[in-house]
Amino acid sequence: MKSADKIKQFFKNAELSIHSETDEQVFADMLHARQKIRDKVPAVPENIWRIIMKSPLTKVAVAAVLIIACLIGVLMFSQTSGVAWAIEQSIEAVSKYKAVLVEGSETFLNEDGMLQMRKQKSWAVANEDQTKVKKIRIEVDGVPTIITNGRETWRYDQQTNTVTKNLSYGTAEVWIGSRLLEQLKTFRESGLITKWEVTDSKDSATGKQRIFLTCAWLDKRYNGPRSLWLEIDRQSNLLVGLKQWENADWEGPAQYVAEKITYYENLPDELFEFEIPDGATVIEH
Amino acid sequence: MVEDKLLIFRFKQGNHEALRQIYDKYKVELLKLAVVLIGNRNMAEDIVHDVFVKFAESADRIKLTGSLKNYLVTSVINRVRNHLRDNKRHSETDLDGTELLACSERGPRQWAVLGEQLTLLSNALQELPYEQREVISLRMEMDMTFRRIAALQNASVNTVKGRYRYGIARLRSLLNSEVEK
Numbered sequence: 163m164k165s166a167d168k169i170k171q172f173f174k175n176a177e178l179s180i181h182s183e184t185d186e187q188v189f190a191d192m193l194h195a196r197q198k199i200r201d202k203v204p205a206v207p208e209n210i211w212r213i214i215m216k217s218p219l220t221k222v223a224v225a226a227v228l229i230i231a232c233l234i235g236v237l238m239f240s241q242t243s244g245v246a247w248a249i250e251q252s253i254e255a256v257s258k259y260k261a262v263l264v265e266g267s268e269t270f271l272n273e274d275g276m277l278q279m280r281k282q283k284s285w286a287v288a289n290e291d292q293t294k295v296k297k298i299r300i301e302v303d304g305v306p307t308i309i310t311n312g313r314e315t316w317r318y319d320q321q322t323n324t325v326t327k328n329l330s331y332g333t334a335e336v337w338i339g340s341r342l343l344e345q346l347k348t349f350r351e352s353g354l355i356t357k358w359e360v361t362d363s364k365d366s367a368t369g370k371q372r373i374f375l376t377c378a379w380l381d382k383r384y385n386g387p388r389s390l391w392l393e394i395d396r397q398s399n400l401l402v403g404l405k406q407w408e409n410a411d412w413e414g415p416a417q418y419v420a421e422k423i424t425y426y427e428n429l430p431d432e433l434f435e436f437e438i439p440d441g442a443t444v445i446e447h
Numbered sequence: 448m449v450e451d452k453l454l455i456f457r458f459k460q461g462n463h464e465a466l467r468q469i470y471d472k473y474k475v476e477l478l479k480l481a482v483v484l485i486g487n488r489n490m491a492e493d494i495v496h497d498v499f500v501k502f503a504e505s506a507d508r509i510k511l512t513g514s515l516k517n518y519l520v521t522s523v524i525n526r527v528r529n530h531l532r533d534n535k536r537h538s539e540t541d542l543d544g545t546e547l548l549a550c551s552e553r554g555p556r557q558w559a560v561l562g563e564q565l566t567l568l569s570n571a572l573q574e575l576p577y578e579q580r581e582v583i584s585l586r587m588e589m590d591m592t593f594r595r596i597a598a599l600q601n602a603s604v605n606t607v608k609g610r611y612r613y614g615i616a617r618l619r620s621l622l623n624s625e626v627e628k
Contacts, residue, residue: 165619172622173587177562178479184558188496189470192503193463199504285449301449430456432511433449440592 251399259425260288266404266420268302277415287429297434309436316436325438327446355379357389357410362396371396378410386410400425451515458506466506470499473516476589477523478559483584484527486573492558494530498522520589524581524599531577564625571621579614582607 264284272278280303289296300308309316317326358377365372373396378389387410393403401423405416438444457465477498481491498519502509511518561569572580578600585591585599597607 166615169583169615169618169622170587172564172568172625176479176483176565176568178475178482178565179560179562180475180478181557181560185474188474188499188558189467191496192466192470192499195500196463196466196503196506199507283449299449306449430452430459432452432455435512437513440594 252394252401255399256401256425257292259427260292261426261429262286263424263426263429264420265422265424266418268418269415270417285429285433287434297429297431299433306436309434311431311434316438318436318439318442323439323442325436325442325444327444354381354384372402376412378412380410391416452511455506455509455511455515466503469502469515473519474499476516477519479565480520480584480588481523481527482559482561482565483569483572483588484524484580485530486569488557488559488561490530494523494526496558497526516589517591517595520585520591521599524585567622567625571618574621575614575617578602579610579617582610583614583618586611 262285264282264286266282267279268282269277269279283301285297285299286295287297288294296312298308298310299306305318305320306316307318307320309318315328318324319326355377356379358375361374363372363374364370373394375392375394376390377392378387380386387408389407389410389412391403391405391412392401394400395402404418404420404423406418407413408417451469454465454469458469474495477495478491481494482488485491485494501522502519509518572584575583581600582596585596586593591599593604593607593611597604600607602610
């Protein structure tokens with residue numbers, strides 16, 4: 163072992179513990195300092211944070227947006243009276259938020275044709291009238307791969323350690339909201355969505371009442387064939403889970419699974435700023 | 448890093464639990480860093496205490512371009528440097544700065560309890576010139592890249608690597624048998 167490695171190990175083994183009583187006092191000092199500052203400035207209205215869900219799909223957030231819209235659209239036009247009520251409430255609930263975080267996983271075939279899975283997180287903020295995605299950050303296995311702040315876009319390839327700047331991140335930029343739902347209404351009315359089923363039951367794990375929707379369509383213009391499974395919380399009327407297959411029959415492993423969806427009134431600008439990794443090659447368009 | 452930015456965002460919204468999470472996440476690392484840099488537990492505690500309090504006060508004005516960890520580490524480094532500069536000035540005016548400045552704002556209660564190995568390491572590091580000590584501590588304890596350290600020290604990467612090599616060699620001889628264990 164080299165000297166540096168041995169010393170590094172020595173550093174790691176050098177322990178420090180915290181005296182809990184003093185620890186609380188230090189934290190109390192922080193809160194006190196914070197309060198003093200806040201007392202000096204006008205109160206800022208607190209944003210409301212809520213947990214929700216929703217799901218994007220592939221590395222390009224585009225498809226995700228379309229899918230969700232389709233899901234909600236199907237719900238909206240369900241012919242089951244109880245579910246229809248929930249769907250309307252869901253649309254209303256979703257439209258209250260202009261920012262979202264989707265946490266899930268994506269399944270794909272690698273170069274050898276082997277099925278693989280990777281974790282994906284996507285943060286997105288809508289534009290002012292909630293018609294389009296303004297800012298988005300997509301992380302795959304914890305690595306930022308696509309970020310746009312509304313003015314500049316960065317794509318990062320970890321394998322080649324290359325950053326491509328200002329190359330459009332996708333073509334579809336439609337936000338998940340009432341406007342999209344209106345579009346989906348048109349889909350439904352035109353008979354685009356050919357399969358759908360809505361059930362209402364209790365989640366065995368949480369005991370919460372859920373609505374489950376399955377739907378599918380074939381039209382290639384809308385990324386078909388595609389099938390979806392959607393879970394909605396009955397109480398909040400918010401979408402809480404999503405699975406997507408790239409076939410119209412829910413066959414095989416889901417190509418995308420949204421395990422958790424969180425909606426926010428807004429997200430900090432810092433989230434949509436990209437820090438160029440050490441040694442990365444930057445290609446600007 | 449994104450999680451940190453969300454924590455700051457939540458904290459700015461008035462969520463104290465977010466501040467608690469930031470505090471719990473970094474306090475031990477920062478205390479260790481301050482201890483090995485300054486070699487005085489009381490002063491290290493005061494510096495980290497001050498960093499956290501200032502952070503809580505100024506969170507509304509903070510706009511991170513890098514990571515929160517780097518921001519806090521830089522805050523600790525700056526305060527350590529200020530302290531050493533002030534301490535030197537006091538020494539020159541015939542004051543025993545270390546003892547005088549070691550009076551804690553938190554009173555006599557101990558915050559950090561150092562293990563034997565950390566005490567040994569901290570004492571050995573005090574034998575090194577400050578620049579070498581800083582490079583080694585940031586590299587070993589905070590896993591910081593040479594490039595970042597160079598930016599922090601306003602020096603070239605090669606200079607920083609040189610400080611690192613000399614520092615490691617000296618530290619190895621100071622710790623000799625302890626490192627071999």
